[in-house]
Amino acid sequence: MTALDLLSVALTLGLTLALALPVAGLLTAALSDDPPPWARALRTFDQGLLRRLGIDPDEDMGWARYAGSLVVFNLLGALFVYGVQRLQGALPFNPAGLGPVDPFVAWNTAISFASNTNWQAYGGETTMSDLTQGLALTSQNFLSAASGLAVLGALGRGMRRSDGRRLGNYWADTLRLTLWVLLPLSGALALLLVAGGVVSTLAGPLAHTLLEDDAGTRTLARGAAAAQVAIKQLGTNGGGFFNVNSAHPLENPSPWTNLLQLISILLLPMAQCLSFGALLGDRRQGWALLGAMTALFLPVLALTLWAEAGLPPALAALGPDAVAIDAPMGNLEGKELRFGVAQSGLWAVATTAASNGSVNAMHDSFTALGGLGPMWLMQLGEVVFGGVGVGLSGAVLYAALAAFLAGLMVGRGPELYGKALLPRDMKLVVIALLLPSATVLMGTALSVLRPEATGALANPGPHGFSELLYAWSSAGNNNGSAFGGLTASGPFLAVGLGIAMAIGRWGVIIPTLALAGAFAQKRRQAPGPGTLDTHTPLFAGLVAATILLMGALTFLPALALGPAAEHLSTGPEVSHVR
Template sequence: MTVQGWLLILVFTAIVVALVKPMGAWLFALYEGRRTPFHFVLGPVERGFYKLAGIDPNAEMGWRRYALHMLVFQLATLLFTYLVLRFQDVLPLNPRALPGMSPDLAFNTAVSFTTNTNWQSYSGETLSNLSQMLGLTIHNFLSAATGIAIAFALFRGFARRQTSGLGNFWADLTRITLYLLVPLCIVYTLFLIANGVPQTFASSVDATTLEGARQTILLGPIASQEAIKMLGTNGGGFFNANSAHPFENPNALTNLVQMLSIFAIGVGLTWTFGKAVGNTRQGWAILAAMLLLFLGGTAITYWQEAAGNPIHHAIGLAGGNMEGKEVRFGIAASSLFAVVTTDASCGAVNAMHDSFTALGGLIPMFNIQLGEVVVGGVGAGIYGFLLFALLAVFVAGLMVGRTPEYVGKKIEGREVKLAVLAIAVLPLMILGLTALAAVLPQGLAGPLNKGPHGFSEILYAFTSAVGNNGSAFAGLTAATPFYDGLLGVGMWIGRFFMIVPALAIAGSLAAKQHHPESAGSFPTTGPLWIGLLVGIILIVGGLTFLPALALGPIADHVAMLHGQLF
């Protein structure tokens, strides 16, 4: 570990904290439906959408109607993307005459981008420009906007009193896309282009190498895809090497900005929540808990990667673990990126997690297994975190013998049951599907490595899919009907079996009265509350996944210490 490495981590954290209030204020304006500076230009576009679709943006929706409209929309866009991928060979903007995807791979990819997972069982270079720009980028915007819309609906559940309305799904989706994601991505795309990221319809360019050989370098509309990939915590790379590719992530500056953009909207939503419930300290308390988990994970990953592999040291290869990392980023920036992308549900990578040390690779996996609530995906992170907050106040209520309350709403049996149901989806699906793949011949044919590391590859794949992250231990051959099917099912359940209970909780809370804090209320803004939140998240994650982690990365680490290779 170096002083420069720790300085990078501290500077990154400071900038993240500085972004919280301005981003939160922007999001709060959209939450309330207020005008923004972009309304002058984009307001007619918004009204045109409503008129064309026959939508009244002021019509309130109860949680069931909100959920139904959201699910039908997701199914429709999934089918659209599936057809684009299947028939890309006969569609335009395919200069390299690429074939259409197989049915199982098209299903997996369509589900992946619909659910904001962006798991890639395919190589990014196998898609046409149309598939990248229309089939995938549409989901990069809309899946991100959907996550933020669900967060807004849950915020309204906490903030409103004795009502059934949670807002309008179509209005939320449209405003978030038009007034937040599109403007940010235009500026971000121009920044990336200025730093050397290509943005062109040209399919490739030929170059002559130093040896005099001819090399074909693929091109395309990369910068625009890269911008929303990061801001929307999507993560699907234009190239197979993702953000390790110099055309996606050319230098140290773009690397820093990409990491910041992964966190920017997620941390802003914590302030928005506090503002929505009338107490911004509530939002800062949530952010403090998130940052504690983030810094802890970063410290462990950086420590392990900087320490290197003792087996390499024994044969005279001193230094940290540079396997699978880009020299232009180094160990500190690669370790930080790995933690950032798995704390959020982004999945973009600038180094190969499969090549990390055993414990260095455990942390990104464990980040996802915690429910991806450490900042998390845009929208998804904060509503997932609030489910743990409900569980935490329930535990606190049991300890002090009082009816639990959170931000003025009594938390009763219905809300706790729904929160537990949503939280339980992740471990049930991750562990169940991993167990299935670990015993069936079709599943065992996937891992590149044997022993604990091979098991880690399987466990990481289902952790990433169900957690809607999208990163991978790249040693797994996942482009098979078996893995395409199971991972696709896991992605769908992991996304929507959490969203629907969250909306049901929002509907239940919105119907309740508000109870002001009293002397008997458990304080939910101080250090005790932050510690309880962190403890609940770690205990639930640790107790659930520790046995599986012991069979994978922990066993791998013990074997490494004893000089054993598989």
């Protein structure tokens, strides 16, 4: 890892934060009770649109109605995605002539895209027609992301309001976020990506002779990728147009497109923290959460970059001086040369932190410790920056837990953001935090006992276990990245991981909205001398420590069986050349 590499990492993160400031303003304008004048004009437009459709945009929903609307909307989306996949053979925009998708894979994909996971049990260019990619998958990239951001709005309102109003209107939130946040950002990004070489055509695959005589022919898969890639990154979706996602040279052709996509992965996740603070009416709260997340992000990033920059075991085994030291160095297996180790390692950490799940390198081929970091970030519940909207809710749940623990320590009734935390609130917090973890661990345990799952592994030994643990961590926390050697298209894993994605999404959103609903009804207490300030570095540290404690205690044993065992078994050869 050269100084230039580290500079590229630091600059990427700095640029993202700088851009997150105006985007946070946009989010706040879309969700706030007190929007700026220009946003008010757009709202009048949305509300007119909804009224014309016969939907009442002024209905102030209680948590159950808000959650019910969200779940019904998402399930309808899932049903639609399933239907289009099964019928694509008979539908237009299918230049490659692809047949219907296997029913188990179609079910898995339907849940996957409706739940914002975008786990892919298929290879895009060999399975999905242009129509499916656009109408079914791209649309759910938007709508699942808008649903997640709506949860941010509802949570902010629940935490702030104490005047009898409830959580707001789900339909108005979803429409507004889609029209005025996600679509404009995606449109701009998509055109920039095309300018960087991302393919965007309906011309279909192209057969051609290779450059070297007698080398034969190939068929170049193409498609309208740019539009989907833009929202896949901005909406923390992550489902690739091509099988290898953003490692594909037509999906991510250069360091420039890579930078744009990396920024887009973290842009809304960072912005949502700042926006949450603004929605609470106290921007410092947002910065405190962002600080806690960054404190967890940076050490994992350092570990992954360090592990990937070293000589991987397969090269170390060749003996001393067997590899040139004046060429790009490190674990380049599964990585693209144009990105190099630094931008690949940063991507892996960012995409798993942000619940995005797109990849620009194959995580399965990361070193044992390099793969451990991304896996663990998912297992923390995608709260480090986290998926759009829902990642922030996870962080607020941890903040509630931290406030509760702090209250217990000093013997005071705990409170969060000026409102009392009651036993029922804590039950909701614990349900939402434990459901995904339980799903991940039980799913992994069940899988290692099933020949259908162990037969789907691509690697022997502890790494094979890591493939299963990674898959369940990814599904149960709605990430979508994979140790891609695992063949996840068989019925057992397709159905099982689909269930995990559903639990990881709606099993967290429903209790979160219930908590928001309960908070909306509480009276705000004036801060006293004994109040725990939730905007201080001390509290940010407490939140980070709580996340660390939960994440470490829950997953250390499983991680010891996978990446830790693999690291120890591959010996001490991990050496650093430069």
